[in-house]
Amino acid sequence: MKKNIAIIMGGYSSEHNISIKSGNVVFKYLDAKKYSAYRIVITKEKWFYLDDENQEHPVEKSDFSIHVDGVKIQFDCVFNAIHGTPGEDGLMQAYFELLGIPQTSCNHYEAALTFNKRDLLSTLKPYGVPCATSYFLNKGQSVDENAIADKVGLPCFVKANRAGSSYGVSKVHKKEDLGNAIESAFKEDTQIIIESFLDGTEVSVGVITYNNEVTVLPATEIISENDFFDFEAKYMGKSKEITPARITATQESNVKKLAEHIYKMLGLKGFTRSEFIFIGDEPHLLEVNTTPGLTEESLLPQQAKTAGISLEELFDSAIVEALR
Structure with a gap:
């Protein structure tokens, strides 16, 4: 019997439209033989299921269910594709934890911690994780x-x-x-x-749980045409993203070890993508993203592809791990 999967997207922040794109890609690539996927759009004004005719059906927040053609639908798992609040800062995670519904991203405390750059870096510095001043x-x-x-x-x-x-x-x-x-x-x-300002090579490293194992994906080298990796560079083609990164074997080993160390030390799960800048051979952490972009052009899917993991396999693994 197919599992009912709610793909939550949108959110309350400036990243709303980017999240909609990510959610639609997840919807496109989820295996229809295994899953019945439902696009659930979250905004400050309303939560609703968007059907194939783009008709809106309200979400019952008391148990996170929907009614379609008189039939009540409840969900076996939630695929979290919300960037920013409330999907990346722990609010939705806490809500689903209270309802007992499995979801694909990390738990609420870890989400809140990683979303708060100041708290994250303050937590990691005593563990020897290099960061900027x-x-x-x-x-x-x-x-x-x-x-x-x-x-x-x-x-x-x-x-x-x-x-x-x-x-x-x-x-x-x-x-x-x-x-x-x-x-x-x-x-x-x-x-x-x-x-x-850290003057060095910038890389992005995805860490996921795949086949029940923490897996570090190939690093992506970021070369921005602008002064730094800003919104235009990320989303309007003003950058080069090279996967795998053109770094030395020592740098690659160091950044993979550090990315995995952070993932395990913080007790993360699901998909993460961390940003680093090298000073010599030593990677310095900039931030950790726990609901990274999931479009075909996004960094984490690029890295998964380089590792031989298709989008279908990547998204399926997130649900399998959440249900495990």
């Missing part, structure tokens, strides 16, 4: 440009603390430009993180 700032605090520049140096990166897809991220070369960058980041979040 950082400065934290909350909305309403006074801004001391001299103190920021003294601590992190210039150029530096100003980032929204809890956002993805490079929304609210600026590279700042001059101290007098810090104010505008901080204002831009605060449009995405009430917390920001300002980090020192």
